[in-house]
Amino acid sequence: MARQQVVVLNALDGAKTQLYHFTAIVIAGMGFFTDAYDLFCISLVTKLLGRIYYTVEGVAKPGTLPPNVADAVTGVAFCGTLAGQLFFGWLGDKMGRKRVYGLTLLLMVVCAIGSGLSFGHSPKSVMATLCFFRFWLGFGIGGDYPLSATIMSEYANKKTRGAFIAAVFAMQGFGNLTGGIVALIVSSAFDHAYKAPAYEVNAAASLPSQADYVWRIIVMVGAIPAALTYYWRMKMPETARYTALVAKNARQAAQDMSKVLHVDLVAEEEKSEIPAQESRNNSFGLFSKEFAKRHGLHLVGTATCWFLLDIAFYSQNLFQKDIFSAIGWLPQAQTMSAIQEVYKIARAQTLIALCGLIPGYWFTVAFIDILGRFTIQLMGFFFMTVFMFALAIPYHHWTLKENRIGFIVIYSLTFFFANFGPNSTTFIVPAEIFPARLRSTCHGISAACGKAGAIVGAFGFLYAAQSTNPALTDAGYPPGIGIKNSLLMLGGINFFGLLFTLLVPESKGKSLEELTGENEEESEQAVEHQASSTGNIVPV
Template sequence: MAGELGVLNALDVAKTQLYHFTTIIIAGMGFFTDAYDLFCISMVTKLLGRIYYTEPNAPKPGTLPPSVQSAVTGVALVGTLAGQLFFGWLGDKMGRKKVYGLTLILMVVCSVASGLSFGSSPKSVMATLCFFRFWLGFGIGGDYPLSATIMSEYANKKTRGAFIAAVFAMQGFGILGGGIVALIVASIFDHKYNAPTYEENAAASLVLPQFDYVWRLILMFGALPAALTYYWRMKMPETARYTALVAKNAKQATADMSKVLQVELEVEEEKVEKYTGNERNQYGLFSKEFVKRHGLHLLGTCSTWFLLDIAFYSQNLFQKDIFSAIGWIPPAKEMNAIHEVYKIARAQTLIALCSTVPGYWFTVALIDYMGRFAIQMMGFFFMTVFMFALAIPYDHWRDKDNKFGFVAMYSLTFFFANFGPNATTFVVPAEIFPARLRSTCHGISAAAGKAGAIVGAFGFLYAAQSKDPTQTDKGYPTGIGIKNSLIMLGVINFAGMLFTLLVPESKGKSLEELTGENEGEGDIEATPQEGSRFPNAATA
C-alpha cells in the first residue's frame, strides 16, 4: 500500500540531488541556532556574576548565586522540553511546514529580547533574561521533531541516516560559532578598554559599565542565522508522506514532489484512499496496538536520549567549572571580566573544533555503513570508559603537569558522544514511527532527552559546587564535587548501553517498511520485542 505509492517510491530511490542539500541547510541552520543559543549562555554566566553580583570593594569577584545560575542555565532547557512536546504534536496535526516557520520566529525574537533584558536591579534583569530564554527554548524545542521529520520524509532510504545526521551536525557548528563570536566580542572590548585585572584594581570596583554590552551582543547574535533561513523555510513544500498518508491528498503530494524531484509522477488517489481507509493503520498513540508495535521502541528512544543528555549537557554547560578545577582557566581574581570570557570561550572553542564537530561528521560519514545501533553502542561504551578514566585517578589529573592530558581525554568523551548517541538518538525516532505519529513520537523522545539535560544542568551544578575541604582557599569548584560527578556520568553512560538494546536498526529500509505501514513487508506486529533487540533482524 503505502510503500507502493509511486511518489514515496520515487523519494526512496531518488539519487542525491540539490534539494537534499538545500533541505539540510534550511533545517540545519535551525540547529545551528539551537546549539548557539543553548550553549552560549555558559560562556557569559561568570560575566553576569561579576557585573551584577560583585559588591563595591569586595575582596574577590562576584558569582551568580546557585539558584540564579540554575535558573539562567536551565530555563531554556525547560522551555525546549515544552516546545518539543507541543510542536511535535502540532506537526502531526497541522503539518510539518505550517508550524515550521513559527519556531523560527520565536527563536529570532527571543534571541534579540534576551540580549535586551532590562531591570532596575540584578534580580529583575535575571528574571527578564530567564523569561525570554524560556520562550527561546520553546521555539528551539519545536525545531527538533519538525527538522528531523522533514528530513527523514524527504530523504532516500540509502542515505537517509547521513542526511538526518547532517542536519543535527549543524549543532556542532553552532557550538563552535558561539565560541568564535564570544572570542571576537571579548577581544574587541578588551582591546578598546584594556581593563586591569581584579588584583591590579586597588579600588576593587565593579567591572567597567561597557562590559554589560558583551553578554548582550553574544546572546543577540543567535538571531542572525535563524532570520536568514526564514524565507527558504516558507518556500519548502509539505512532505509527501504527510500530505498523502496523513492529510490524504494524493494530488497535492504528487504535484509537490514532481516539482522537487523534477520528474512526472502519477496521481494515485485510489491507493491513498485504500491505505487511509485501512483500520489496521489507524491506531493512536495511547492505544494497545501502539504499545504492542512500538511501546518498546519508544521506551528505547526516550531512555537512551534521557541518559545521553544528562552526560552531554553536564559536560557542555559546565566545562568552565571543570577547566577551572584543573587549573586550565586561572582563578577569577587573576583576570578582568573580559579576559575570563575570552579564556572560557577559547577553551570551549578548542573542544568544539578538535572533538565535537569532527564527532558529528564521523557519524554523517559512517551511519549508513555501520548502522545506528553499532554507532550508538560504541559511543556509550567509550564515553563510559573515558569518564571513569578521568574520575578514578582524578587527583592525578589535577596536577598542573597533567592538565593537558585531562583536557585531551575529556575531549574524547565529546568526540564519542557525537560519533555516537548524541547523533543517533536524534536520527532513529524520525524513522521508526508511523507518519501520523512520527513528529509526536520524536517530540516525546526529544523531551525525554531535555528532561535528562535538566537533571544534568541542575544536578551537576550543585555537585560541582561542593568543595574539597583541603582546597577551600582557591575559590572555585574542586575535588569531591567534580570527581563524584564524573563517576556518576560514567554510570549513566553504561546504563545507556543497556537501554540501546531496545532500539531497532533502521539502516537501508524505507520508512513504511520500518513502521509496518507497508502491507506484507516489514510488519513489526508479529515480533516487535525480538526485532528491537537485534539490530540486523528483518523486523523493525
C-alpha cells in the first residue's frame, strides 16, 4: 500500500495545471467571496441601524448604536467563526473534507437570509435576532477556512500550490468589493426613490421608512453566491491525499484523481499490506510528544502570526468608516440622510478595496511561488508596521483638509501589504506544513487564533479608538486612548507579527509529504513489514 500511495502522491505533485485546478479555485473561492461579503457588509450598515432603531423622537441628533449593541452586532459573527473553524477543522480530518464541505454553505445561505429577516417588536429584540443569525452565519463561515485551504492544497501540484491557495483566498477581495458595490446600488436606488428634504437637521426628516429595507437587502444578498456554489461542491470528489494517506485507500484515490485531473494512473493491488495496527502506532496525534517535537513551534508560529495579523487587519477593515469620519473625509451624520450616509461609507470602502485590498491579494498569487511564503510574510509585516507608524506619529498632520488624500494613500498601502503579505500567507502555510491526518485541524486552530485576534480588534478597537470628547462619554462611550494611540498600538502589533514569522518554515517548491515526512513514514513501515515477512522464510 505504501508504494501505491507514493505513486499517487507523486502523480499529484507532477500533474500539469489543468482546467479542474481552476474549477476547484472557483468552487472553493466562492465560499471566501461569500465569507468576506457576509463578514464585512455589516460595517456598511451599523450606522444605519443606529439611525433606524436608536433615534429618539423629537431629538434632532441622529441615533447611534449603544456601545454594547455595536460590539455585539459587529463581533458576534467572529465568535461564531472561531467556533466553526475549530469544529469543522476537526470534523474535516475525522470524516473527510468533502462530506462536511456542503454543510458550511447551507449554514451561510440560511443564516444570511435569517439575518435580513431579523424581527422583533423593539430595537433590542431586532438586534438580538440579528446577532443570533450572525453567530451561526459566522459558524458556517468558520468551517470554510480549514476545508477550502486543505482541499486546494491537496489538489494542487507542488510548483503552483501557493498560487492556487492564494487565488482561493483572493476571492475575499472581490467579496469585500461586491459588498461595497451592492450597498452603493441599493442605497442609491432608495435615495432616488425617496427624496428627503435637503439636508435637514431633524433626523426624523432624513429617515424614510424605506431605510429599513436597505440594510436587510444588503445583508441578504450574501446568500446568493453561497447558494449558487452548493451543487458544484457536492460534485467534488474527496481529495486524493486524504483518501490515500488518511483513509488508506490508494486505489480509490487513483480513481478519483483520474476522473478530475485526466491522469492515467491505475493502482494495483499489492500482495502484502501494512497491518492497520502498525500504521496506527506510527500515526502520532495532535497532543502527542512527537507532534510537539515535529510541529509544535510551527503551530505556535502560524497561530500567533494569524492572531496578531487579524487584530490589525480587522480593526482597520471594520472601523475605517470611523477613521475616515475622524479625519474629516466623511461628512458629519447631521448633514446627510440615513441612506446617503450608507452611500458615502460604501463609496469610501469600495475605493479602499479597489486600491489596496484586491491588488495585494493578486500580487501574492503572482509572486508567492517565486519569492516564497516566508519572504512575503516578513515583508508584509514590515511595511504594515512602517505605514501604521507613518499614520500615527504625525496623526494631526493628516487631519488637515489638504493632507487627507495622503492619509488615504498610506492607509490603502497598509491594506495592500496586509494582503501582499501575512493576510494571505497565514492562510496558506497551515494548509501545507502539517500531516494530512491533522492538516484541517491544525489549520482550524491557526484560523481560530486569527479570529480571536479579530474579536480583540472588533471589541477592543471600538473602545480604544474613542476620543476623550466629553460628548462621546456622555453618549455612553467610555473615554478611550484616541485613534492616534490606537494606530500606534496596531503598529506595535504588526512588529511582533514580524518577529513570530521567524517560527514559520518556508514551504515553497516542496511537496506536502516532503514537508510533513509522511512518505518517509509509509516507506519505513513498508520496509519494516517486508523484512518481518521475509525473515521467517527458510530457503530450500
